[in-house]
Every structure is written in structure tokens, then in C-alpha cells.
Amino acid sequence: MLIGVSLWGGSRLRRGAILIGLAAGTAMYALFRPISFAEVARAPLLVAPQWFPFGFGVQAELVLVFLLVLIPAGMGSMAMYQMVADWGEQKLPAERMSQGIFAVALGSVLAGIVGGFSTIVYPDNIGMLRATRVGSRYATLAAGILLIALGSFIKFDMLLVLVPQPVVSAAATLLFGIVFMHGVQMLAKVEWDDRKFIVAGLAVLVGLGGMFVSPQALASMPLMVRLFVEQPVISGGLILVILHSLLCPAPPAGNALP
Secondary structure, X not given: OHHHHHHHOHHHHHHXXXXXXXXXXXXXXXXXXXXXXXXHHHOOOEOOOOOOOOOOOOOHHHHHHHHXXXXXXXXXXXXXXXXXXHHOOOOOOHHHHHHHHHHHHHHHHHHHHOOOOOOOOOHHHXXXXXXXXXXXXXXXXXXXXXXXXXXOEHHHHHHHHOOOHHHHHHHHHHHHHHHHHHHHHHHHOOOOOHHHHHHHHHHHHHHHHHHHOOHHHHHOXXXXXXXXXXXXXXXXXXXXXXXHHHHOOOOOHHHOOO
């Protein structure tokens, strides 16, 4: 359904392709396994947000952990920014990219105040942009305001929870696939040489290799080491940044392409 609406639904239907796909998938799922709305009926109508619902405290080691997690996430966000700029045939100077990273960091702080998770640029949202062809900042702003307002409306939240996980996974598979293939397209434009092959190959293999370390070995490691090993984004991302900085210096300004 999602593929059909995205390709042949026309401009108007394409804008709601994700919602249509989720609704149709949920309806088909309900034919084989009934969905109960009891939780929606029992949920309160409204709740007020709580400031620091889990308390407030600063621990240096946890700050370092989050820093290690968010640095590769920031790198991924910059890649997503460039991807969207390519789709819209827009130039993306470093200043605009820095503003985006600052907005992500500010969103993480505000989310932490109300007990939420850190905010990053999610690949499925970028895939949604490509599938619906809606890239307006004003549409994104309006959607964000609506979601913030509806966040206190628990019955609405419970309706979202009722969407079956297989349906969500099916939609996410398509959206992540779109982003993945555009990433491959971006890599095809890279002028590869021996240094870049070494940097990229080592970063990828180290990142993937940590996923196959035995649980017993991970349990014996200190927290920081374990976090580095078992998170491919951290291990691969940091190795990529460090090795690229050491082995692939930027060309002199006089040799830069116009």
C-alpha cells in the first residue's frame, strides 16, 4: 500500500502515504488478530507535563557517555542534512549545518527536562520526506507543534501505541531502505584512494565486529569500554573521524575545486 500510494497515488495522496500505509496495514492486521481499544478507554484524557520527573543530577561519567553517543549521532545528522539538501538541490554551507546541530542539542536539553530522550535526526523521518515529497520547514514546524500539544492527550498517544509492531516495521523498512540507497549514491560520488579505503574499511569492520563480541567478554569490560565496543555508531564513527583526520588531510585552498 505504501509503495503504491508513493508511486501512483498522485501528489495529494503521496503526502499522506505513510499514514495511509499504516492505517491499511493496521486494518489488515486486525482481520487476523483483533486489536483491543480497552487501554485507550481506560487512559486519562489529559496529563500535565512534569519537570525533571526522574530527579536532577549531574554525573561526569554519564555526561561522557552521552557525549560519546551524541558525537557520532551528530555526524549522522550532518549526513542527513546533506542528503536533504541534495534532494532539494540546495547549497548547504557549514553555518546552516551548525545551526541544525545546535537545534538538535537544544532539543535534547528540553527533552531531558520533561523526561524524554535525546533528539537526533532520525533516518525514517528523512525517508518520510522523500516518500511524501513534503520538505517545507513550515509543515515540519506545524507538525511539531501539533505533536507537542497532543503529547498531553493520552488517548491519542495510546492510539499510536496500538499500531502493530509488524506494520511499523514494514513501513520503517521501506523508509530506511530509501535512506540507505541514497547513502550508497553519496558514496559513489567519493573519489576513493588507498587512504580512504583504509579509513572506511577499518571503521566499518571495527563497528560491525563489536556486535559479535561474546556477552561474557562484554560483561567483564568497564562501562566505557563496553559502550565503545558494543555500539557500532560510537566505535566505527570515532575511528572514522580520527583516521580521516590523520590520513586524509584537506587539500590546500588553492587546489580546491571551484
